[in-house]
Amino acid sequence: MKRILLGVSGGIAAYKSAELVRLLRKQGAQVQVVMTKSAMQFISPLTFQALSGNPVHTELLDADVENAMGHISLARWADVLLIAPATANILAKLAHGLADDLLTTVYLAATCPVVVAPAMNQAMWNKAVTQENVEKLLRHGVKVMGPEQGDQACGETGYGRMTEPTAICAQLFAQTESGDSKDNHYLAGHKVLISAGPTCEPFDPVRYLTNRSSGKMGYALAQAALNAGAEVTLVSGPVALLAPVGVELIKVTTAEQMYQAVMSKAVSHSIYIGAAAVADYSPVVNQPEKIKKQAEQLTLVLQKNKDILAAVAALNDCPFTVGFAAETHDLETYARDKLTRKNLDMIAANWVGQEQGGFDSDQNALHVFWADGDKSLPMIDKTQLAEQLMALIAEQLKAV
Numbered sequence: 313m314k315r316i317l318l319g320v321s322g323g324i325a326a327y328k329s330a331e332l333v334r335l336l337r338k339q340g341a342q343v344q345v346v347m348t349k350s351a352m353q354f355i356s357p358l359t360f361q362a363l364s365g366n367p368v369h370t371e372l373l374d375a376d377v378e379n380a381m382g383h384i385s386l387a388r389w390a391d392v393l394l395i396a397p398a399t400a401n402i403l404a405k406l407a408h409g410l411a412d413d414l415l416t417t418v419y420l421a422a423t424c425p426v427v428v429a430p431a432m433n434q435a436m437w438n439k440a441v442t443q444e445n446v447e448k449l450l451r452h453g454v455k456v457m458g459p460e461q462g463d464q465a466c467g468e469t470g471y472g473r474m475t476e477p478t479a480i481c482a483q484l485f486a487q488t489e490s491g492d493s494k495d496n497h498y499l500a501g502h503k504v505l506i507s508a509g510p511t512c513e514p515f516d517p518v519r520y521l522t523n524r525s526s527g528k529m530g531y532a533l534a535q536a537a538l539n540a541g542a543e544v545t546l547v548s549g550p551v552a553l554l555a556p557v558g559v560e561l562i563k564v565t566t567a568e569q570m571y572q573a574v575m576s577k578a579v580s581h582s583i584y585i586g587a588a589a590v591a592d593y594s595p596v597v598n599q600p601e602k603i604k605k606q607a608e609q610l611t612l613v614l615q616k617n618k619d620i621l622a623a624v625a626a627l628n629d630c631p632f633t634v635g636f637a638a639e640t641h642d643l644e645t646y647a648r649d650k651l652t653r654k655n656l657d658m659i660a661a662n663w664v665g666q667e668q669g670g671f672d673s674d675q676n677a678l679h680v681f682w683a684d685g686d687k688s689l690p691m692i693d694k695t696q697l698a699e700q701l702m703a704l705i706a707e708q709l710k711a712v
């Protein structure tokens with residue numbers, strides 16, 4: 313059972329942390345909560361006491377604690393210190409080693425992994441000094457989850473919303489389960505190349521053709537490969553996701569750029585996973601000026617793009633190559649056909665269409681095929697699914 317020390321600092325997102333405690337406990341974790349003074353103005357300690365089943369800690373110097381060293385024993389107790397929400401102020405204090413209350417002092421005393429889930433107004437998040445503080449914390453080994461993009465309590469829109477409790481909980485368990493423990497580094501020494509997200513094929517300065525893809529599966533795979541101890545390169549089309557901390561991120565827009573980026577990296581990697589929704593065709597002409605609305609009909613001439621996955625698999629010293637197949641019918645037939653036609657080592661197929669997971673969803677189910685076997689992975693969170701798929705890839709890699 314995991315022991316999670318939840319630090320709550322003073323932001324409006326503090327109310328979401330109540331739900332977070334409930335979810336963490338549902339996963340079987342023990343939770344203790346430390347609140348800052350300003351957090352208590354947003355939500356009562358009693359709420360966290362009731363949900364965690366433990367008294368809430370708020371004072372640095374607590375005469376009730378026998379030797380008045382509550383911060384040390386709390387730091388020793390925790391398997392993970394999770395600070396959610398983490399305000400701009402708390403991030404600044406952590407980055408500079410200030411310790412003027414219980415939470416900041418526990419952070420200094422903690423030797424366990426530390427995860428922060430920032431939440432603040434988008435301008436505060438974008439401020440250079442906040443970004444510098446976050447970079448500093450990343451260098452110090454702190455994991456940063458979010459923030460997400462969207463509408464904010466202050467009425468503005470942008471990056472600054474705290475990551476949803478369900479996602480924090482899922483990521484926390486995915487990361488700590490596969491463990492930062494060396495025993496779980498089954499891909500140590502491997503270099504994993506992953507392509508993710510859609511590609512955009514422009515035909516004038518304001519328009520493009522694209523595929524539906526959030527990039528969530530590819531990004532979750534990048535995190536799973538990192539957790540397994542691999543060095544990870546992520547070639548990504550335009551998505552609204554933050555890359556996992558520690559990956560080499562190469563941002564691309566078009567299928568041709570993705571092809572160039574992947575091909576320049578493929579031979580130096582031992583695994584390639586093509587999770588991107590690459591456009592099959594792109595407009596032959598990209599007009600330099602916006603096409604005016606005049607003719608009743610407009611014809612776009614499209615040219616077939618290179619198949620990146622097949623090109624990687626055709627390389628002399630090709631990595632273990634894994635593709636994806638999103639199908640609306642005859643899943644196994646089409647998936648197996650792609651496996652052989654593109655000369656892949658493995659293919660992960662999923663149903664798409666109404667009532668399926670897939671595209672924007674946080675969940676998905678996969679049926680994975682390789683030359684002499686297959687395995688079904690059930691409908692679960694993409695972070696967990698990615699962990700399972702990565703383990704399967706490693707297993708098959710060993711077998712070849």
Ligand code: C5P
Nearest residue numbers: 586587588590617618619620621635636
């Ligand atoms: O043939 P189909 O597009 O259905 O195959 C899907 C798989 O092929 C995915 O893994 C996708 O990333 C990859 N692909 C590619 N280059 C393309 C088209 C698809 O690598 N031009």
